[in-house]
Amino acid sequence: MLNRVIASLTLLLGLAMTMVGVYAQQWTTLQDLLRSFLPFLG
Amino acid sequence: MTSPAPADAQEKRGLSARFGFLRRGRIHYWPIRTTVQLAFFLLFSGVALVHLIPGFSGERSWIxxxxxxxxxxQGAIGGTLDATTVLLSQGIFPWLPIGIMFVVGAILGRFMCGWICPVGFVQDVITGIKGRVDSVSKRTNQTWIKLKYGLTAIAFLVSGTLALTLYYYxxxxxxxxxxxxxxxxxASGLFIAFTPDGTMFGTLPQILAGSWRFLGTGQLGDFTLTNLGKWITGISILTWLNILILLGFIYAAWRIPRFWCxxxxxxxxxxxxxxKNSMLGIHRDPVKCADxxxxxxxxxxQVPILDLDFKKFNHSECILCMACIDACPxxxxxPKFP
Incomplete structure (x- = not known):
């Protein structure tokens, strides 16, 4: 039972953090940063 | 003297005898898992994709x-750890990658280590070639398991202090x-500098691509020891260290299954x-289990499965590869969810 409560809270916290990331449009920054590491095509 | 079996047990035995072929034909996870691992291996490492698809423009997903x-x-998809440390190196709090880790962790736990991870797949292939799953002593295993937590703490100490300094200054x-x-x-992350898959699928292909330069114009006269020496000495100490780590990784995976993991x-x-608290776990039937x-x-x-709960176990080292399910006669x- 306690495991399920912890898992649910973790899930909610994760969703909240993901939403903050989406709201801050972090994916564009992330995509640019990750792309800059491509040695052949970057 | 044995007591007569209860009616429901006799019924079960009867059903078991009648539908025994279903049990014999139960799902084996290893072919499915290997296929999934191979598909994701190509997505993550991407070397093959780059060469197979001319239209691959080098776009990288934010996922x-x-x-x-x-x-x-050379992958289309990246990992959350590298995304986290890369964002921290810019003084940005990594909401998105950390959020993804929380969501996936809460639902699937370490499932992705067993089914998706390209480094895990390489180690599984090495173990597959070897043909047997070796084990180390329980005490040694328990001691060395702690090493990864220490290394993670060091990595986050470096990236965290850098992020705070960048944020404030x-x-x-x-x-x-x-x-x-x-x-x-x-600066981009301790593990970006050292991971074996980065060496295998990023650094080494890059070096090999550059290696042709020592041939110069491709004339026979360019193939000289001086040119070869120049190319070799041009490789940095960090790259040599990475190659050493890669060789160590392969050797360790040969000796101990999933050493890196x-x-x-x-x-x-x-x-x-x-x-430890994820929704996906594994159930052990106390009636069927013969220890x-x-x-x-x-x-x-090397999870001590028989020492864990019957109802559902979520050992922190379990990668939910389902090898135990396949092995159980x-x-x-x-699998049990939630």
Missing amino acids: VLPVLASVKA GTSAGTGAAYRDSLGPF RYICPVGAIMATFQ CKECETACPM AGALS
């Missing part, structure tokens, strides 16, 4: 998964920028904390 997939590899100049410069190749992997360390230890022998992570193990 990151909690596996060890180096940003240096600015990213363009001053103390923050000076700190970042002083970290050199480690057990003792080194920072993503494994993070996801292990979620695994034959076949499951423990098959487990690449009685069919006593099954």
Whole structure:
């Protein structure tokens, strides 16, 4: 039972953090940063 | 003297006898898992994709998964750890990758270590070639497991202090920028500089691509020891260290199954904390289980399955590869969700 409560809270916290990331449009920054590491095509 | 079996047990035995062929034909996870691993291996490492698809423009998805997939590899998808440290190196709090780790961890635990991770797949292939799952002593295993938590703490200490310095002192100049410069190749993340898959699918292909330069114009006269020496001495000490780590990784995977996942992997360390309470786990049927230890022998992570709960177990080292389920002759193990 306690495991399920912890898992649910973790899930909610994760969703909240993901939403903050989406709201801050972090994916564009992330995509640019990750792309800059491509040695052949970057 | 034996007591007569209860009616429902007799019924079960009758049904079992009648539908025994279904049990014999139960799902085996290893072919499915291997196919999934291979597909994701291509997505993460991407070397093959780059050459097979001429239209591949080098676009990289912002979607990151909690596996060890180096940003240096030619992949379309990256890993959350590298995304986290890369964002921290810019003084940005990594909401998105950390959020993804929490969501995946809460639902699936370390499932992705067993089914998706390209580094895990390489180790599984090495173990497959060897043909047997070796184990180390329980005490040694328990001691070395702690190493990955220490390494993760060091990695986050470096990236965390850098992020705070950049946040408070600015990213363009001053103390923050000076700190970042002083970290050199480690600024983007300690594990970006050292991971074996980054070496395998990023650094080594790059070096080999550059190796043709020592041939110069391709004339026979360009193939000289001087040119070869120039090319070799041009390779940095960090790259040589990476090659050494890669060789060590291959050797260690040969000796101990999933060595990297057990003792080194920072993503494994993070996801292990979620695994303890994750929704996906494994159930062991106390009636069917004969304590034959076949499951423990098959487990690449050396999880003490028989010491864990029957109803549902979520051991922090369990990567939910389902090798134990395939190995169980009685069919006593099954995935359990939630």
